[in-house]
Amino acid sequence: MSCLSAPLLAYLLFQQGSLFKVEASQVQPDPHRLAQNRxxxxxxxxxxxxxEEMPPDEAGIVGLSPEPLEDIGIGHLRPKDLSFLAEPDWTNSPYLGANWLQLxxxxxxxxxxxxxxxxxxxGWLIPNGQEPIAIGRDATFLMLHTYxxxxxxxxxEIREDGWFQLQYTPAGTAWAHIDHLNLGxxxxxxxxxxxxxxxKGWIEFRRHGLSQPLRPEPTDDEAILSLIGPDSFIEPxxxxxxxxxVRVTQPTNGCEFLPASRTQEGWMRWRGLESQSLIWYPPQGCE
Structure with a gap:
């Protein structure tokens, strides 16, 4: 059980009659979004x-780049500390890809x-009373390439009482709680x-090739300042x-601002009528 944290180990010892007690959750949720007294x-x-710990097999992970009309939800579940991505030897980190799941x-x-x-x-999905399922090896899992x-x-979905729903396969979802995210x-x-x-500081509209209206205020009732084409750099x-x-510069070639490019500020819709995200970003950045 080497991946288990002190709070979870303390809980298990208490269950066995130990005098240890579970430590309070160290997760600090956004006070504006979650109930204080949950x-x-x-x-x-x-x-x-x-x-034993098993690194997921990337070959069995799908959905890394979301399709234009695919619902990507309201956010994502990831390691809290991402400092390893900035380390000089980050390529040797055990957290890369989906490997953080084994911890x-x-x-x-x-x-x-x-x-x-x-x-x-x-690195396993273990349904109660069933055989463990190795992530990406025994079954296909769904994840997004986010960094x-x-x-x-x-x-x-995330609720004010701390419960949230995650999607782990193309058709499978489950619920978890914010206060259980420090157990590994x-x-x-x-x-x-x-x-x-x-x-990230840079987004793209997922339906490439379509121009999007830029407005002076966040409402469809305002006049259109200009149409933002796919050859633009959009900073939220x-x-x-x-x-x-947003701050928009166009025309551009990827991250390269072309001669005579122009920068404007205004408002654009980033979610559709069914609250699905219309935007995404290149996780690799400018290449």
């Missing part, structure tokens, strides 16, 4: 037989406050797309509901 669900017991431990549920049905732990060397699970040796976090897009500045404030 009740943390108890940590369920681990499987009786826990397989994670997350109990998953049928529904919020519902029945616990398994674990994502040591230059990192994959993460899409999160389709690497702590996890749920990052909303708005925060990821702002941190702020988000307000389904709208994003």
């Amino acid at each position: 009740t943390s669900p108890p940590v369920p017991p681990l499987p009786e037989v826990l397989p 994670a431990a997350v109990p998953i549920y049928v529904e919020p406050e519902g029945a616990h049905w398994g674990w994502l732990v040591n 230059h060397a990192l994959f993460s699970f899409p999160v389709t 040796s690497t702590e996890l976090t749920v990052e909303r797309w708005e925060d990821r897009f702002l941190a 500045i702020a988000f307000d509901g389904d709208w994003m404030q």
Whole structure:
């Protein structure tokens, strides 16, 4: 059980009659988005037989680049500490791609406050009472390529009480709780797309080839300032509901600003009428 953190080990010892107690969650959720006085669900017991850590097989992971009309949810589940991506020897990190999953431990549920049905732990999906499933080896899993060397699970919903729904296969979803993201040796976090897009500093519309209207205010009632074509560099500045404030330079060739290019600021829709994201970004950056 080498990937398990001190809080989870303490809980397991308590279950066996030890005097140790579970430490309080170290996850610090956004106070503007999650209820302050929510009740943390108890940590369920681990499987009786826990397989050794197994790095996921990238060949069995699909969906890394989302299709233009694919629903990518409201955010993603990833390691909380990403400092390893900035290390000089980052290519040797054990966290790269989906490998961080072998250091994670997350109990998953049928529904919020519902029945616990398994674990994502040591790089395995372990349904209660069933054989462990090696991620990307025994079954196909779905993840998104969200950083230059990192994959993460899409999160389709997050509630004020801390429960969130993640998608782990093309057709499979499960629920987990924010307060259970520090049970492995690497702590996890749920990052909303708005925060990821702002941190990236460069977005693209997923339906390539279509021009998008730029408006002076975040409403369809305002006149169009200009049409933003696919040959543009779009920097998100702020988000307000389904709208994003942007700084746009066009024409460009990727990240290269062409002679006589022009920069404007305004507002554009980043979510559609069904709240699906219309935008994405190149995780590798400018190449």
